[in-house]
Amino acid sequence: MLASPAVRAAPSTxxxxxxxxxxxxxxxxxxxxRKLLRFAETEADGGRDLARAAELTFxxxxxxxxxRHAQDEQRHADLFRRRGRxxxxxxxxxxxxxxxxxxxxxxxxxxxxxxxxxxETLLAFLHLSEKAAAGRFVIYRRVLQADPDTRGVFARVLExxxxxxxxxxxxxxxxxxxxxxxRLWQARAGRLWKTYLRLASAVxxxxxxxxxxxxxxxxxxxxxxxxxxxxxxxxxxxxxxRPPTPLQSQY
Amino acid sequence: MGGHxxxxxxxxxxxxxxxxxxYHDSAAALLIDGVPVCAVQEERLSRRKNDAAxxxxxxxxxxxxxxxxxxxxxxxxxxxxxxxxxxxxxTLALRGFPRSWPAFxxxxxxxxxxxxxxxxxxxxxxxxxxxxxxxxxxxRSHAAAAFLGAPSRNAAILTADGVGEWATLSMGRGSIAADxxxxxxxFRELRFPHSLGMLYSTFTAYLGFxxxxxxxxxxxxxxxxxxSFAEQVRRIVRRTADGGFALDLDYFEFHEGARRSxxxxxxxxxxxxxxxxxxxxxxxxxxxxxxxxxxxVQLVLEExxxxxARSLQRETGLDDLCFGGGVALNGCANARILRExxxxxxxxxxxxxxxxxxxxxxxxADRLHxxxxxxxxxxxxxWGPALEATDLAxxxxxxxxxxxxxxxxxxxxxxxxxxLCAGRIVGWMQGRTEMGPRALGNRSIxxxxxxxxxxxxxxxxxxxxxxxxxxxxxVPIEQADRFFQLPSGGARLGRFMSGVFPVHREWRSRxxxxxxxxxxxxxxxxxxxMAPRFHALLEAYGARTxxxxxxxxxxxxxxxxxxxxxxxxxxxxxxxGIDVLIAGETVxxxxxxxxxxxxxxxx
Numbered sequence: 001m002l003a004s005p006a007v008r009a010a011p012s013t014x015x016x017x018x019x020x021x022x023x024x025x026x027x028x029x030x031x032x033x034r035k036l037l038r039f040a041e042t043e044a045d046g047g048r049d050l051a052r053a054a055e056l057t058f059x060x061x062x063x064x065x066x067x068r069h070a071q072d073e074q075r076h077a078d079l080f081r082r083r084g085r086x087x088x089x090x091x092x093x094x095x096x097x098x099x100x101x102x103x104x105x106x107x108x109x110x111x112x113x114x115x116x117x118x119x120e121t122l123l124a125f126l127h128l129s130e131k132a133a134a135g136r137f138v139i140y141r142r143v144l145q146a147d148p149d150t151r152g153v154f155a156r157v158l159e160x161x162x163x164x165x166x167x168x169x170x171x172x173x174x175x176x177x178x179x180x181x182x183r184l185w186q187a188r189a190g191r192l193w194k195t196y197l198r199l200a201s202a203v204x205x206x207x208x209x210x211x212x213x214x215x216x217x218x219x220x221x222x223x224x225x226x227x228x229x230x231x232x233x234x235x236x237x238x239x240x241x242r243p244p245t246p247l248q249s250q251y
Numbered sequence: 252m253g254g255h256x257x258x259x260x261x262x263x264x265x266x267x268x269x270x271x272x273x274y275h276d277s278a279a280a281l282l283i284d285g286v287p288v289c290a291v292q293e294e295r296l297s298r299r300k301n302d303a304a305x306x307x308x309x310x311x312x313x314x315x316x317x318x319x320x321x322x323x324x325x326x327x328x329x330x331x332x333x334x335x336x337x338x339x340x341x342t343l344a345l346r347g348f349p350r351s352w353p354a355f356x357x358x359x360x361x362x363x364x365x366x367x368x369x370x371x372x373x374x375x376x377x378x379x380x381x382x383x384x385x386x387x388x389x390x391r392s393h394a395a396a397a398f399l400g401a402p403s404r405n406a407a408i409l410t411a412d413g414v415g416e417w418a419t420l421s422m423g424r425g426s427i428a429a430d431x432x433x434x435x436x437x438f439r440e441l442r443f444p445h446s447l448g449m450l451y452s453t454f455t456a457y458l459g460f461x462x463x464x465x466x467x468x469x470x471x472x473x474x475x476x477x478x479s480f481a482e483q484v485r486r487i488v489r490r491t492a493d494g495g496f497a498l499d500l501d502y503f504e505f506h507e508g509a510r511r512s513x514x515x516x517x518x519x520x521x522x523x524x525x526x527x528x529x530x531x532x533x534x535x536x537x538x539x540x541x542x543x544x545x546x547x548v549q550l551v552l553e554e555x556x557x558x559x560a561r562s563l564q565r566e567t568g569l570d571d572l573c574f575g576g577g578v579a580l581n582g583c584a585n586a587r588i589l590r591e592x593x594x595x596x597x598x599x600x601x602x603x604x605x606x607x608x609x610x611x612x613x614x615x616a617d618r619l620h621x622x623x624x625x626x627x628x629x630x631x632x633x634w635g636p637a638l639e640a641t642d643l644a645x646x647x648x649x650x651x652x653x654x655x656x657x658x659x660x661x662x663x664x665x666x667x668x669x670x671l672c673a674g675r676i677v678g679w680m681q682g683r684t685e686m687g688p689r690a691l692g693n694r695s696i697x698x699x700x701x702x703x704x705x706x707x708x709x710x711x712x713x714x715x716x717x718x719x720x721x722x723x724x725x726v727p728i729e730q731a732d733r734f735f736q737l738p739s740g741g742a743r744l745g746r747f748m749s750g751v752f753p754v755h756r757e758w759r760s761r762x763x764x765x766x767x768x769x770x771x772x773x774x775x776x777x778x779x780x781m782a783p784r785f786h787a788l789l790e791a792y793g794a795r796t797x798x799x800x801x802x803x804x805x806x807x808x809x810x811x812x813x814x815x816x817x818x819x820x821x822x823x824x825x826x827x828g829i830d831v832l833i834a835g836e837t838v839x840x841x842x843x844x845x846x847x848x849x850x851x852x853x854x
Contacts, residue, residue: 224346
């Protein structure tokens with residue numbers, strides 16, 4: 001029924017170049033465990049998105065497929081969670097660094113708003129997303145030679161990913177026979193644009209944090225002294241309620 | 252969606268929209284001439300659990316339902332005072348200087364990036380004039396939701412939650428005069444960071460559960476433990492001479508906005524926190540330790556609340572207590588308050604948390620700002636969208652499922668009873684969706700309550716949740732005393748599933764799926780006047796089995812809000828171990844082998 005995952009799921013050139021880094025990231029059992037547990041959350045979230053898509057679509061075939069896909073994601077979440085918990089019981093480092101930006105799970109860094117998508121754009125998004133995830137999972141499976149159990153989990157997930165890639169591609173071609181290529185390019189462009197937006201907002205956030213941090217240390221100390229003194233004067237326990245203020249007031 | 256359009260649109264009617272948003276569980280509620288018309292949590296429409304976003308979908312639904320245009324609104328009331336809240340955030344940052352520096356930028360970005368400009372957001376999103384936008388204080392909104400929605404004309408009021416603007420707990424009284432004039436007087440309050448809600452949330456986080464969501468789990472876990480850490484908890488919740496308390500802030504970090512809400516000193520006392528991922532088995536040594544900690548904080552919370560309620564009863568001399576705020580969701584504490592505080596009746600609204608503040612703020616504005624005479628609020632939780640099951644039949648037929656339409660209610664109920672008696676799990680959707688976190692018979696998963704195996708099956712294959720969490724029973728109010736040890740006033744507290752009471756010892760083995768490890772259950776007492784079809788179902792089940800009790804849990808899967816539309820019920824039914832879906836008069840059953848074949852054909 002399904003095409004071979006090895007044929008359909010190909011890792012990106014970038015991931016192939018970063019193979020030694022992936023090997024390093026996945027070497028530590030505790031980090032591996034936490035990553036798998038994080039993946040479990042991502043899969044469960046993805047399953048909820050797909051269930052939502054099934055609730056919103058008017059196409060019966062798509063509804064059935066989305067529901068099946070949602071159940072697959074839930075099963076993946078269970079697989080990842082179970083394996084993650086097993087690994088946590090093994091000795092390993094306590095490092096909190098998970099390198100999620102470099103080695104993400106199913107949806108990667110994509111943010112999906114199902115309500116805002118048409119069936120076609122959603123299928124294009126899912127197709128690319130599944131393809132990218134399958135490529136990454138191939139890499140993860142490859143670097144996990146020393147851990148056959150976790151490798152087995154990825155192998156089982158990859159079987160489903162192949163099905164997901166196949167059905168999203170087929171259904172996109174069915175719904176948009178002439179423009180499915182265009183839809184895929186639009187989805188690629190959308191993902192790029194979102195990546196740019198995320199990057200830009202991250203930079204803006206860092207800038208904002210620095211500016212507010214400076215203000216905190218430059219402007220607040222004097223007020224902080226006053227506030228601390230006032231706090232010390234406050235008696236502990238119950239206080240008379242603040243008298244009600246007019247409802248027009250925001251204070 | 253124009254079910255109530257005939258009630259609206261005439262000149263001179265007062266239309267007030269209440270809104271809660273931006274912290275957790277946003278909601279909207281519409282009041283027309285002092286009576287609620289509709290209310291819904293944003294999460295039920297957006298399908299994002301605990302959605303805190305500005306509740307545009309909820310507002311649009313409310314207005315659409317009542318046939319009201321935004322410009323026809325006489326007032327839009329926000330459930331708290333944003334500037335006062337900002338003052339608290341800024342003051343806490345100053346008091347915590349310099350330790351508050353990591354949290355300060357994010358707090359400012361949150362506030363300045365939107366939360367502070369609620370008036371502008373409401374004006375621009377709804378197109379209403381600025382002078383029609385009002386702001387009720389957070390705990391007054393809670394107080395109004397608890398008192399003005401309760402069937403009482405004179406009551407003491409207690410509100411407790413994490414924090415509003417400054418107040419974390421308020422005590423007062425409410426009264427309705429003979430001419431209908433309402434008054435709410437709050438005498439005293441506790442102020443942030445001294446907060447019962449934050450205390451409980453800190454332990455929730457320590458026990459590895461998500462804050463604002465996992466508090467139920469702490470309560471469930473507590474039953475497995477012994478309060479062996481109660482003295483330690485009492486030391487960090489120091490009682491004050493005036494009957495209040497003060498948290499020892501050396502044990503906490505939440506007030507400084509730190510990523511973690513408890514301090515190193517807290518960990519020294521209670522041990523290493525539980526990782527959220529770790530499995531939790533109360534039978535293991537580690538699990539028993541966490542259960543003991545949960546039991547200890549639960550005990551101290553109950554002690555503080557009972558003492559506060561008792562002092563309030565002595566001061567007011569009243570029989571009725573209206574309890575609001577997120578802490579009022581703690582059914583064990585509620586039961587103790589009812590038993591030990593001296594109040595004869597305890598009223599907890601169906602949505603005592605922030606979502607219910609949307610209704611509370613609107614009621615507060617109507618009765619106390621516009622000074623309109625009080626009108627009794629219908630005593631039910633069903634304020635949300637009504638079920639429209641027409642699509643369900645089409646979808647189920649398209650998917651090749653077994654479908655039956657049963658228009659006669661007795662036949663429908665008999666069909667449901669057949670399935671329940673056969674040990675099947677039934678998704679039950681009727682009427683309008685509930686306001687609040689509990690499914691009270693309109694968006695419920697129902698099952699036979701007799702075997703512990705049923706509880707385990709539900710936890711594993713439907714709710715995907717920890718095995719130590721209990722399920723609730725629903726029982727006709729007339730027969731509640733036969734199965735449960737209800738104190739005086741207990742049946743009323745069970746109306747919205749707000750109290751935890753012992754199951755009579757002789758029934759525990761026959762109600763094993765709904766009896767918690769400590770022999771208690773969070774009972775829903777169902778009155779025919781409030782939920783006639785659900786009541787009839789319970790009676791019919793009782794006539795068949797001799798036990799008119801059903802396991803009633805919310806119709807949702809882990810991480811998802813309770814279903815609203817029939818199609819959402821269908822999606823949940825398809826993705827879980829629910830055997831039968833009964834939505835309105837439509838009954839759908841699974842045929843697993845057919846489905847698998849269909850999916851393969853499509854692929």
